[in-house]
Amino acid sequence: MLTQKIAQLIKLKSAVAKQEAAIAAHLPSALAALPEAYGYPSVAAFIKALKQAASSKPKAKRGRKAKVAKPGKRKRAKVTDEIKAAVKAGFEAGKRAGAIAKETGISVASVQVLKKAFGFTKTRGKASA
Secondary structure, three states: OHHHHHHHHHHHHHHHHHHHHHHHHHHHHHHHHHHHHOOOOOHHHHHHHHHHHHHOOOOOOOOOOOOOOOOOOOOOOOOOHHHHHHHHHHHHOOOOHHHHHHHHOOOHHHHHHHHHHHOOOOOOOOOOO
C-alpha cells in the first residue's frame, strides 16, 4: 500500500516537472507576443509605455503639509508699547482677556502673557505637606 503511494507520488512529481518544462518553453514566445497584443509596434515601445505607466502613479506623501505664509503678511502680530499700554488699561478697567485681544488685534495668549508680566495674576501657593 505504501509502495503504491510512493510510486504514485514519483509519477506526479515527474508530471509536474514536465508541465514546468512546457511552461518554461512557452513563456518566451508568450512574452514576445505581448507588445503586439497591446498594439505596440516593438518591444522597445512597449517597455517605454510600461515605464511611463509605472512612474505616473502618485506616491503617497507622509506627514502634514507645511503651511506657507502669504508673502508680505506677518505670521504674528507685533506687540508694541501702545498695545502693552492698551492691554494694561483694559485689565485695570476690569475687561476680560478675549475682549482686550479683539480690541488690540493680538491673540488671547499674548494678552495672558502681558497680564502675567504686569502682575495681574495670582501666584499659586504650594500645597501643604
